Amino acid sequence: MGKPLVSIVSAGLSKFGKHEGLYAREIFATAAKEAFDRCPKLNPKSDIKAMFIGHMGEAYEHQGHTGATAADWVGLLHVPTTRTEAACASSGVALRSGVYAVLSGLADVVLVGGVEKMTHRSTAEVTEYLAMASDYPFEQWNGITFPGLFALIATAHMHEYGTTERQMASVAVKNHFHGSLNPKAHMQKEITIEDALTSRIVAWPLKLYDCSLITDGASCVILTKPELARKYTDQPVHIVGTGQAGDTIGLYERKSLTSLMSARLAAKTAYDMAKVRPSDVDVAELHDCFTISEVVACEDLGFCVLGDGGKLSESGETKLGGRIPINTSGGLKSKGHPVGATGVAQAYEIYLQLTEQAERRQVKDAKIGLTHNLGGSGATAAVHIYRRE
Amino acid sequence: MAQALPPQYISIGENKMPSTEPFTIDQFYKNLAMGKLTAGKCLKCGRIHLPPRPMCSNCFSQELEWVEIHGKGKLITYTVIHIAPQQFQNIAPYPVGIVELEYGLRIPGMIQGITQEKLQIGMELIIDFGACSTTQTWPEWPRYCFKPT
Numbered sequence: 280m281g282k283p284l285v286s287i288v289s290a291g292l293s294k295f296g297k298h299e300g301l302y303a304r305e306i307f308a309t310a311a312k313e314a315f316d317r318c319p320k321l322n323p324k325s326d327i328k329a330m331f332i333g334h335m336g337e338a339y340e341h342q343g344h345t346g347a348t349a350a351d352w353v354g355l356l357h358v359p360t361t362r363t364e365a366a367c368a369s370s371g372v373a374l375r376s377g378v379y380a381v382l383s384g385l386a387d388v389v390l391v392g393g394v395e396k397m398t399h400r401s402t403a404e405v406t407e408y409l410a411m412a413s414d415y416p417f418e419q420w421n422g423i424t425f426p427g428l429f430a431l432i433a434t435a436h437m438h439e440y441g442t443t444e445r446q447m448a449s450v451a452v453k454n455h456f457h458g459s460l461n462p463k464a465h466m467q468k469e470i471t472i473e474d475a476l477t478s479r480i481v482a483w484p485l486k487l488y489d490c491s492l493i494t495d496g497a498s499c500v501i502l503t504k505p506e507l508a509r510k511y512t513d514q515p516v517h518i519v520g521t522g523q524a525g526d527t528i529g530l531y532e533r534k535s536l537t538s539l540m541s542a543r544l545a546a547k548t549a550y551d552m553a554k555v556r557p558s559d560v561d562v563a564e565l566h567d568c569f570t571i572s573e574v575v576a577c578e579d580l581g582f583c584v585l586g587d588g589g590k591l592s593e594s595g596e597t598k599l600g601g602r603i604p605i606n607t608s609g610g611l612k613s614k615g616h617p618v619g620a621t622g623v624a625q626a627y628e629i630y631l632q633l634t635e636q637a638e639r640r641q642v643k644d645a646k647i648g649l650t651h652n653l654g655g656s657g658a659t660a661a662v663h664i665y666r667r668e
Numbered sequence: 669m670a671q672a673l674p675p676q677y678i679s680i681g682e683n684k685m686p687s688t689e690p691f692t693i694d695q696f697y698k699n700l701a702m703g704k705l706t707a708g709k710c711l712k713c714g715r716i717h718l719p720p721r722p723m724c725s726n727c728f729s730q731e732l733e734w735v736e737i738h739g740k741g742k743l744i745t746y747t748v749i750h751i752a753p754q755q756f757q758n759i760a761p762y763p764v765g766i767v768e769l770e771y772g773l774r775i776p777g778m779i780q781g782i783t784q785e786k787l788q789i790g791m792e793l794i795i796d797f798g799a800c801s802t803t804q805t806w807p808e809w810p811r812y813c814f815k816p817t
Contacts (some may be wrong), residue, residue: 403752403753403754406751406752406753407754410753416693416719417719419753421778422749422753422762423749423764423776424749426749427747427749431745431746431747431776434745434746434747434789435744435745438745479750480748480750481750481751482747482748482749482751483747485747529719529776530766530776531766531776532718536744536745
């Protein structure tokens with residue numbers, strides 16, 4: 280087992296859903312407040328020496344410079360604060376930036392988070408803003424949306440491995456079941472395979488229930504050096520592996536359309552650093568922006584062999600109680616996908632799981648957790664591995 | 669580096685194209701407006717780039733030349749977009765795919781002149797210049813799409 284790189288001593292998450300009348304910075308404050316309240320020994324103003332916040336789009340609220348606004352609204356006005364942007368992996372890379380900061384020795388305690396406010400915009404507007412994370416001159420130019428990009432992956436996966444629409448739908452059913460157990464999930468409602476298969480087409484073969492939700496939300500974790508963790512909590516969760524890798528902005532330029540090289544490289548780095556194997560992982564939060572994305576992620580992370588991701592989901596092994604429960608939070612599919620918040624929201628779920636605070640969706644005796652956060656169609660991937668003390 | 673430029677002109681079809689034209693995406697679209705599908709070839713390592721790049725991302729060389737790519741290729745994956753961004757809503761639903769051209773180069777594009785039921789991975793498609801108009805105002809690039817051969 281690899282040595283702890285940094286320790287998570289607290290975490291917070293806003294309710295995911297529609298926050299009418301709230302501004303992103305206000306939602307972020309609710310996530311930070313939970314993290315502060317959960318850790319009474321932390322004095323935010325004197326202890327926190329740096330802050331990284333993932334946020335993807337200025338277009339939603341006509342507001343950039345998110346580091347400054349977020350720091351002010353959480354009471355950390357003069358703290359060095361940096362916004363990270365890597366599309367839907369914006370806070371996955373914020374988390375990694377927090378690891379850099381702590382390991383550099385420049386900041387003993389770091390606040391890492393993410394936020395996005397999306398629901399006040401129309402679906403067409405959100406579709407357009409999200410597409411900005413894909414290649415403009417060839418992909419957006421040809422009318423390819425984000426669901427469109429993952430649909431191109433899905434069609435190729437179906438052709439190459441015989442993956443079925445029903446198998447993809449089983450990911451949605453499972454994640455909606457998990458979401459029904461999460462009081463902070465956007466949609467706390469179970470669905471059936473038929474609901475998923477008969478929902479309206481977004482980008483064939485992907486239908487409405489293959490797609491994650493347009494959601495408002497914010498996430499936050501507090502990191503520190505492992506040797507200081509006990510000062511703040513009796514239940515630290517250690518990050519033991521971090522990996523990040525990139526790939527071409529355009530999906531079309533990649534050799535494989537059924538596997539994401541960025542995710543495979545990031546996973547290898549994280550696994551090697553953590554000295555764990557895929558079979559050691561007890562619980563994982565994967566980037567299910569679309570059902571096919573979870574299918575491919577299971578393969579890229581080594582939870583099954585290439586091509587078997589659909590079968591793995593259909594077998595029930597990725598459901599709570601199965602061999603490797605995936606997206607116990609409900610995932611992006613059911614908990615929701617406020618894009619900038621997602622990476623750290625995944626870390627929040629793993630923190631709850633490894634500290635036995637996940638209540639009705641608790642994975643029994645979970646010791647090792649993993650998060651997998653994608654930006655765009657995989658031009659960025661961030662993988663983190665966690666273990667409890 | 670600038671001194672070591674390749675022979676000044678290379679022939680692509682009937683038009684002579686100066687290799688001194690910048691190896692940019694904008695130039696790619698200017699070539700497209702002339703009915704030429706082009707890519708940038710690195711004279712040092714031989715890598716062909718589509719989209720073109722001013723510096724070879726394989727060997728960092730800036731010695732490049734334009735090569736014309738045949739517009740015929742093979743469909744390797746596709747989808748049909750139903751929920752479209754604002755500027756494409758008037759033509760939704762529309763099929764888009766990724767087409768593999770010669771040298772293993774790939775490019776995405778809309779597919780016209782075929783119904784979804786007839787789309788098949790592996791089928792042959794050919795580029796069509798100047799298809800599909802939208803309400804787009806920037807940039808002033810020409811459109812292209814693919815059609816069955």
